[in-house]
Amino acid sequence: MMQFSDWDILRNLLLAARWTLLLSLIAFTGGGLVGLCLTLARSLRNPLISGFIKAYVELFQGTPLLMQLFLAFFGLSLIGIDVDPWTAAGLSLTLFSSAFLHEIWRGCIDALPKGQWEACRTLGLSYLQTMRYVILPQALRIAIAPTVGFSVQIVKGTALASIIGFVELTKAGTMLNNATFQPFKVFAMVAALYFIICYPLSLFAKHLENKTHVTR
């Protein structure tokens, strides 16, 4: 039987951490793009569109991410669409984060006084001009800190993808534990690696928060 040194464990975990990072990046970028579209569509204040988006958000916020992963992975293959763990994990994390990012950003836009919209309207600006020059620059400024903060949630959320056989940090930890029978050591390393990824993000979010408060 093969022997694992501590370095072997760490090396394998580090290799798997690449996929955690990549999956987080996909979820954050994809979720950001979808979330942005949802936010812009919502601000049109069309009751039908808003109702649909509200239901979408409720669906993804009101069910566990784990169930969403199961449905994307097992559910889709049941109806004949074959998905690999990558697609399933990328898709469900994208949808999941789009719902949360949309809620964050909508909140930032709603936090701006109604008078900003009215001032633009009386000056004759179109909807797009109002968004582009007045609303988004201000909303972005208050959105940065909570958005970076949410990215920490995404990183930790990717751990669930281990359930559907996606080999990222947590799954690699499980496999190494099965091979070494040293759960404390292995999972302590796994936790430490998550911390190393998430802590700088938290610090960054806090830093941004302080900065935006000063300029306000």
Added chain:
Amino acid sequence: MSLVSIDQIHKYYGENHVLKGVDLKVAPGEVVSIIGRSGSGKSTLLRCINGLEAYQQGAIVVDSQAVEDDEYKLRLLSRSVGMVFQNFNLFPHMTAGENVMLAPKLVLGQDSKTSRAHAQELLEKVGLGDKFDAYPNNLSGGQQQRVAIARSLAMSPKVLLCDEITSALDPELVGEVLKVLEQLKAEGMTLILVTHEMNFARDVGDTVVFMHQGKVWETGPSDEVFASPQTSELQSFISAVL
């Protein structure tokens, strides 16, 4: 020929009948002060004139354009009607100068040089020529409101609507804003103001409109209205505020 013509408009907020058949004609160059208790519908009336609020019956015509609930027509209308708000509503992420330049650049397609020169000129006119690069947060309330006036003037409106524009100001800052309005009147600008500044309404305004319970209760030349109010409601209002 009146510049603003309001004909029997009715406005409801759900069950609440806010404007009950209001008529008002405003001639070019006239300064009209709308006074009345809170809840009498005076701000709502003002906001109907530029389409910020939709009305359910009647007609409003401004500068030969009908005010209708149509996004495109309202944008065209906004070139004739300027508005200044109680809370200034300046864009906080832009300097005073950029606030003034934004709409001329985007809506009228002015190039940067023209709009910058025009903005500088307008800021000088409201006494803030040295504040072009100041952000709203670094200006006093009175200065912010004067920037807001300059921003409206940048679109060369035919009529300027002022919605309680001195109500959010410290008492010592009210004068500088009213002075700008006086100057505008002297230049022939048409002004419609919802105001609590009774002295200003009496001394500078041409016409006073007293609103009560969603109707124009009493109206006339300002000196007459203040000197001899006809209705008991206006009498009690005037004795309460003066």
